[in-house]
Amino acid sequence: MRFSTGFIALAVFAIVTLTTAAPTLNPGGDNQTMTALNYALSLEYLQAEFYKQGLAKFNESDFTNAGFDAKVRDRFTQIGEHENEHVSTLTSAIRSMNGSPVPMCNYSFPMDNVTQFLAAAQALETTGVSAYLGAASGLSDDLSTAAASGLSNDLVTTAASITTVEARHAAYLNELWGQSGMPYAFDTPLGPRAVVTLATNFITSCPYNTTVKPFAQLTAWLPAAGSNSTKVTTSFEGNGANLNSTYCQFLFGNNVTVSPRDECALPQNATGYVYVLVTKDRTPLTLDRDSNVLAGPALLFNNGTQSTNGTNSA
Numbered sequence: 550m551r552f553s554t555g556f557i558a559l560a561v562f563a564i565v566t567l568t569t570a571a572p573t574l575n576p577g578g579d580n581q582t583m584t585a586l587n588y589a590l591s592l593e594y595l596q597a598e599f600y601k602q603g604l605a606k607f608n609e610s611d612f613t614n615a616g617f618d619a620k621v622r623d624r625f626t627q628i629g630e631h632e633n634e635h636v637s638t639l640t641s642a643i644r645s646m647n648g649s650p651v652p653m654c655n656y657s658f659p660m661d662n663v664t665q666f667l668a669a670a671q672a673l674e675t676t677g678v679s680a681y682l683g684a685a686s687g688l689s690d691d692l693s694t695a696a697a698s699g700l701s702n703d704l705v706t707t708a709a710s711i712t713t714v715e716a717r718h719a720a721y722l723n724e725l726w727g728q729s730g731m732p733y734a735f736d737t738p739l740g741p742r743a744v745v746t747l748a749t750n751f752i753t754s755c756p757y758n759t760t761v762k763p764f765a766q767l768t769a770w771l772p773a774a775g776s777n778s779t780k781v782t783t784s785f786e787g788n789g790a791n792l793n794s795t796y797c798q799f800l801f802g803n804n805v806t807v808s809p810r811d812e813c814a815l816p817q818n819a820t821g822y823v824y825v826l827v828t829k830d831r832t833p834l835t836l837d838r839d840s841n842v843l844a845g846p847a848l849l850f851n852n853g854t855q856s857t858n859g860t861n862s863a
């Protein structure tokens with residue numbers, strides 16, 4: 550994983566739909582709800598492990614030396630606890646439906662310093678919200694007997710309540726950087742291949758195979774702060790030099806904006822997180838149509854005045 554600036558933006562995520570994994574790992578077979586729950590669980594494992602490792606590595610003085618208020622570390626502890634609780638709730642829900650929770654993978658996170666840890670957390674929570682939104686349609690609400698959580702025995706409500714909490718985390722982390730905690734009126738759903746593309750770099754090994762194939766890794770750079778340029782620079786392995794016939798697609802809020810790749814013009818209203826993908830035609834991406842993707846997403850954060858660069862490239 551490479552960060553193009555200290556501010557990076559990495560996205561993170563776990564994967565998983567396990568339809569080809571060993572049968573013991575996927576007792577639900579092609580049961581969509583079980584697959585969605587295990588997908589969410591794999592994502593929560595990754596988040597929980599991220600905070601566990603970061604908090605083990607950085608103490609309060611490290612936070613204050615990096616210029617953050619001492620209470621910021623406490624907030625991170627709280628976020629990590631939430632992720633642990635999500636892991637246990639999802640695990641119980643899967644068990645209560647006679648499913649088998651997927652095992653954890655092994656992870657590696659870029660965290661040389663507190664700044665990098667916090668920026669990765671922002672990317673991770675942002676991607677988490679998008680992953681839950683993208684998975685929402687896979688959860689059926691007819692499983693009202695599943696013991697999902699204390700107050701609600703309905704899985705859709707439980708998943709929605711996890712999503713809102715991930716969004717609170719993301720909002721807090723945005724504000725830590727002086728960015729808006731609520732950049733858009735809607736958030737952006739991402740499908741499993743996009744999420745897995747962002748997650749792949751953090752997973753060093755896994756005791757099962759997933760059927761979700763990541764797209765090619767994309768590196769993207771925002772235009773230099775203060776310049777008049779709106780061009781986002783993109784690169785990916787095997788990208789060829791032919792910018793003429795490929796396109797940048799920017800996903801932010803509930804918007805998708807397409808731009809020829811030689812312009813790759815950052816949309817004016819993309820003033821917060823923005824996912825960039827490269828596609829081979831100009832057909833706008835949708836959650837269930839991503840066959841034109843050549844690479845990405847990469848996750849960038851732009852607040853208009855001061856942008857932060859992001860990349861998910863290895």
Ligand SMILES: *[C@@H]1O[C@H](CO)[C@@H](O)[C@H](O)[C@H]1NC(C)=O
Nearest residue numbers: 552554555661662663664665
């Ligand atoms: C944090 O680490 C990253 C990656 O090694 C580096 O680019 C950045 O300059 C560091 N930031 C600080 C504040 O030390």
Ligand SMILES: *[C@@H]1O[C@H](CO)[C@@H](O)[C@H](O)[C@H]1NC(C)=O
Nearest residue numbers: 605606607608609610611612
């Ligand atoms: C915090 O960790 C740093 C190393 O990251 C270490 O030098 C320092 O002594 C620790 N401070 C406390 C109060 O434990």
Ligand SMILES: *[C@@H]1O[C@H](CO)[C@@H](O)[C@H](O)[C@H]1NC(C)=O
Nearest residue numbers: 577580581582583646647648
């Ligand atoms: C999915 O699996 C759960 C638990 O085994 C079961 O309750 C539910 O009926 C299954 N749904 C479908 C559509 O097979």
Ligand SMILES: *[C@@H]1O[C@H](CO)[C@@H](O)[C@H](O)[C@H]1NC(C)=O
Nearest residue numbers: 726727728729852853854855
């Ligand atoms: C953009 O970010 C910079 C630094 O992170 C901050 O100083 C500025 O207030 C932010 N602007 C907006 C409009 O959020």
Ligand SMILES: *[C@@H]1O[C@H](CO)[C@@H](O)[C@H](O)[C@H]1NC(C)=O
Nearest residue numbers: 653654655753754755756757
């Ligand atoms: C994770 O790494 C440890 C050693 O660091 C190894 O024993 C274990 O098998 C690995 N687990 C997975 C899921 O690859």
Ligand SMILES: *[C@@H]1O[C@H](CO)[C@@H](O)[C@H](O)[C@H]1NC(C)=O
Nearest residue numbers: 569570571755756757758759
């Ligand atoms: C994963 O796939 C590889 C290559 O197809 C295979 O060698 C390996 O046994 C599989 N692992 C599991 C846990 O299914």
Ligand SMILES: *[C@@H]1O[C@H](CO)[C@@H](O)[C@H](O)[C@H]1NC(C)=O
Nearest residue numbers: 770771772773774856857858
């Ligand atoms: C992003 O990175 C590129 C390449 O390193 C650099 O030219 C550009 O100034 C950076 N933009 C910001 C906003 O940091």
Ligand SMILES: *[C@@H]1O[C@H](CO)[C@@H](O)[C@H](O)[C@H]1NC(C)=O
Nearest residue numbers: 772773774775776777778779
């Ligand atoms: C931006 O564009 C305006 C109008 O075209 C021009 O006056 C200004 O010098 C440009 N600034 C930079 C930094 O290129």
Ligand SMILES: *[C@@H]1O[C@H](CO)[C@@H](O)[C@H](O)[C@H]1NC(C)=O
Nearest residue numbers: 789790791792793794795811
């Ligand atoms: C892109 O299009 C222009 C104008 O049609 C052409 O001159 C140029 O050779 C093309 N570049 C590539 C890399 O195909």
Ligand SMILES: *[C@@H]1O[C@H](CO)[C@@H](O)[C@H](O)[C@H]1NC(C)=O
Nearest residue numbers: 803804805806816817818819
């Ligand atoms: C999406 O954003 C672009 C550029 O900011 C704008 O032209 C377009 O109207 C927006 N579309 C929707 C549906 O909001």
Ligand SMILES: *[C@@H]1O[C@H](CO)[C@@H](O)[C@H](O)[C@H]1NC(C)=O
Nearest residue numbers: 733734804806816817818819
């Ligand atoms: C940007 O957003 C504002 C407020 O929602 C809207 O009025 C405007 O049309 C948008 N502009 C573009 C280019 O999307």
